Amino acid sequence: MPKVLISDKMDPKAAQIFRERGVEVDEITGKTPEELKAIIGQYDGLAIRSSTKVTKEILEHATNLKVVGRAGIGVDNVDIPAASAKGVVVMNTPFGNSITTAEHAIALMFALARQLPEADASTQAGKWEKNRFMGVELTSKTLGLIGAGNIGSIVADRALGLKMKVIAFDPFLTPERALEMGVEKVTLDELLARADFITLHTPLTDQTRNILSAEALAKTKKGVRIINCARGGLIDEEALKAGLDSGHIGGAALDVFKVEPAKESPLFGTSNFISTPHLGASTTEAQVNVAIQVAEQLADYLVSGGVTNALNMPSLTAEEAPKLKPYMALAEKLGSLVGQLAHGAVTGIAIEAEGAAAALNLKPITGAVLAGFMRVHSDTVNMVNAPFLAKERGLDVREVRHDREGDYHTLVRVTVTTADGERSVAGTLFGDQAPRLVELFGIKVEADLAGPMLYVVNEDAPGFIGRLGTTLGEAGVNIGTFHLGRRSAGGEAVLLLSVDEAVDADLLAQVKALPGVKTAMGLVF
Numbered sequence: 001m002p003k004v005l006i007s008d009k010m011d012p013k014a015a016q017i018f019r020e021r022g023v024e025v026d027e028i029t030g031k032t033p034e035e036l037k038a039i040i041g042q043y044d045g046l047a048i049r050s051s052t053k054v055t056k057e058i059l060e061h062a063t064n065l066k067v068v069g070r071a072g073i074g075v076d077n078v079d080i081p082a083a084s085a086k087g088v089v090v091m092n093t094p095f096g097n098s099i100t101t102a103e104h105a106i107a108l109m110f111a112l113a114r115q116l117p118e119a120d121a122s123t124q125a126g127k128w129e130k131n132r133f134m135g136v137e138l139t140s141k142t143l144g145l146i147g148a149g150n151i152g153s154i155v156a157d158r159a160l161g162l163k164m165k166v167i168a169f170d171p172f173l174t175p176e177r178a179l180e181m182g183v184e185k186v187t188l189d190e191l192l193a194r195a196d197f198i199t200l201h202t203p204l205t206d207q208t209r210n211i212l213s214a215e216a217l218a219k220t221k222k223g224v225r226i227i228n229c230a231r232g233g234l235i236d237e238e239a240l241k242a243g244l245d246s247g248h249i250g251g252a253a254l255d256v257f258k259v260e261p262a263k264e265s266p267l268f269g270t271s272n273f274i275s276t277p278h279l280g281a282s283t284t285e286a287q288v289n290v291a292i293q294v295a296e297q298l299a300d301y302l303v304s305g306g307v308t309n310a311l312n313m314p315s316l317t318a319e320e321a322p323k324l325k326p327y328m329a330l331a332e333k334l335g336s337l338v339g340q341l342a343h344g345a346v347t348g349i350a351i352e353a354e355g356a357a358a359a360l361n362l363k364p365i366t367g368a369v370l371a372g373f374m375r376v377h378s379d380t381v382n383m384v385n386a387p388f389l390a391k392e393r394g395l396d397v398r399e400v401r402h403d404r405e406g407d408y409h410t411l412v413r414v415t416v417t418t419a420d421g422e423r424s425v426a427g428t429l430f431g432d433q434a435p436r437l438v439e440l441f442g443i444k445v446e447a448d449l450a451g452p453m454l455y456v457v458n459e460d461a462p463g464f465i466g467r468l469g470t471t472l473g474e475a476g477v478n479i480g481t482f483h484l485g486r487r488s489a490g491g492e493a494v495l496l497l498s499v500d501e502a503v504d505a506d507l508l509a510q511v512k513a514l515p516g517v518k519t520a521m522g523l524v525f
C-alpha cells in the first residue's frame with residue numbers, strides 16, 4: 001500500500017481521501033528539515049503547502065518518493081530540477097485557491113484605500129480620529145496588474161466591477177486575451193508611470209525576482225499603493241520602506257515576504273503599511289478545494305499512474321492510464337532494446353505510432369521509450385527524468401503519428417540515429433495487453449522481450465541452430481523461448497533466445513566463435 005506524508009497543515013478532507021483510495025497517510029506537520037530528512041525515506045508521496053521546503057537535500061533522503069503534491073499554486077518551495085533529476089513528479093493544484101487569493105488582493109486594496117487597519121486600531125484605542133483618516137475612492141482609478149494569469153484575471157474582473165481602469169503587464173498576455181479580459185496591455189514602464197494601485201500576480205522566477213526594484217519603484221506615480229499577494233521576492237522590501245517613509249509610495253499591503261515566516265521586518269510599524277501572514281489562500285473554501293485536489297491527484301498517481309497538473313511530466317488522466325500502461329511497457333522494452341543494441345553515440349531517437357497507437361497520447365509513450373533507452377546506462381532513470389536527461393544530452397527526440405494501416409492493428413516503432421545511420425525496432429500488443437517485438441533492424445521476428453536473453457546475428461545456414469543449442473546446453477544454460485527471423489533464405493538471420501540465466505562472457509565468446517556468427521550479445525529486460 002503506498003504511503004503519503006502530509007507535512008503542512010491541510011484540510012482533513014485530504015487524509016480522508018487518501019484513506020478512501022487505499023493510501024496510507026501520516027500527518028506530521030511543523031518538522032525541521034533535519035527531522036523531515038530522518039522520516040522522508042518511508043514515503044511514496046509528500047503533500048505540502050508553502051511551509052515545507054522540498055530541497056535537494058530532502059530529496060536525497062527521499063529514497064522511495066515518487067510524487068510531491070503542492071496543495072496550492074506556488075512551487076518555489078520545491079527544487080523542481082532536483083526532483084526531476086530524481087524522477088519525482090511534482091504536482092500543484094493551479095485553480096483551487098485562485099478566487100480566494102484574488103479576493104484577498106481586492107480586500108487589501110480596499111484596506112489601503114481607506115487605511116482600515118490603522119483606523120480600526122485608533123478607534124479601538126478610544127481616539128475617534130475622524131479627521132485623521134482621509135481615504136481615496138477606487139472608482140475610475142487605474143489598477144496596474146503585474147501578471148495576468150489565473151489570479152490576475154480574477155482580480156481584473158473584480159476591479160472592472162468596481163469601475164476601475166485595469167492595465168496589465170505580462171509578456172505572455174496576447175492582445176486577444178487582453179481584449180477578452182477588458183484590460184489594456186502595457187509595458188512595465190507604462191504601468192509604473194500610470195497606475196494608482198499596483199498588484200502583483202506572477203510566480204517568483206529569475207525574471208520576476210525584484211521586479212519592483214528600487215529603480216522600478218522610483219518610476220511609479222507619486223502616492224501609488226502597492227499590493228503583493230504573490231511572492232515576497234518580487235519587491236525590494238528596503239526600497240519599499242524608503243518609498244513609504246518619503247511619502248512617494250502612498251501605501252503598501254504585503255501578504256508575502258522575502259523571508260517567511262516574517263517575524264520581524266523594517267516595514268513593521270511603518271505608516272500606511274499593512275501586512276497579513278501569507279493568508280492569500282486561507283479560506284475554508286480554498287483549503288477544502290486544494291486538499292481534495294491534491295489528495296485525488298496523488299492517489300491517482302500512486303494507485304493508477306494517472307498524472308494531473310504535473311509540472312515536470314506530461315498529463316495522463318486516470319482513464320488513460322490503464323489503456324496506456326501496456327503501451328508504456330512495450331515502449332520501455334523497445335527503448336531498452338535499442339539502448340542495449342546501439343553501437344556508438346546515439347544523436348536522435350524517433351518514436352512512431354501506427355494504427356490504434358496513433359490515436360493515443362504519445363508523451364507518456366515517448367517518456368517510457370526514453371526511460372528504457374537511458375536506463376541501460378543509469379539505474380536512476382525513469383519516465384519523469386528521462387525527457388530532461390535526453391534534453392541535457394542533446395538527443396533529438398521526435399514523435400510521429402501515421403494514419404496508414406500496417407500489418408498490425410497497433411504498432412510502435414523506435415528508430416535511433418547514430419554515426420552509422422538509422423536502425424529501428426518495432427513492437428505491437430497481442431490482445432491489446434502483451435508487448436511483442438515484431439521487427440528488429442528490418443527483419444521480421446516475433447519475440448517476447450523478458451528476462452535475460454541472447455541476441456545472435458548469423459549467416460543463415462543449415463545446422464547452425466543445432467550447434468548453438470548444443471553450446472548452450474553444454475554450458476548448462478536452459479533455453480526458454482526461441483525466436484528466429486531472417487532477411488532472406490541463406491541471408492542474415494537474427495536469433496533471440498530467452499535463457500533462464502544470463503549468458504556470461506565465456507559462453508558469449510564460445511557463441512561468437514561458432515561458424516557464421518556475426519554478432520552475439522546478452523540482453524536483459
Ligand SMILES: NC(=O)C1=CN([C@@H]2O[C@H](COP(=O)(O)OP(=O)(O)OC[C@H]3O[C@@H](n4cnc5c(N)ncnc54)[C@H](O)[C@@H]3O)[C@@H](O)[C@H]2O)C=CC1
Pocket residue numbers: 072073074075094097098101146147148149150151152169170171172173201202203204207208229230231255256278279280281282
Ligand atoms: N498569497 C498566497 O497565498 C498565494 C499566492 N499565490 C501566488 O500567485 C502567483 C500567481 O498565481 P496564478 O495567477 O495562479 O499563476 P498563473 O501562472 O496563472 O499566472 C502567472 C502569470 O504571471 C505571468 N508572468 C510570468 N513571468 C512574468 C514576468 N516576468 N512579468 C510579468 N508577468 C509574468 C505569466 O505569464 C502568467 O500569466 C503564484 O505563482 C503564487 O506564487 C498563489 C496562490 C496563493
Ligand SMILES: O=C(O)C(=O)COP(=O)(O)O
Pocket residue numbers: 049050051071072073074075097278279280281282
Ligand atoms: O498557493 C500558493 O501559491 C500559496 O502561496 C498558498 O500558500 P499556503 O498553501 O497558504 O501556504
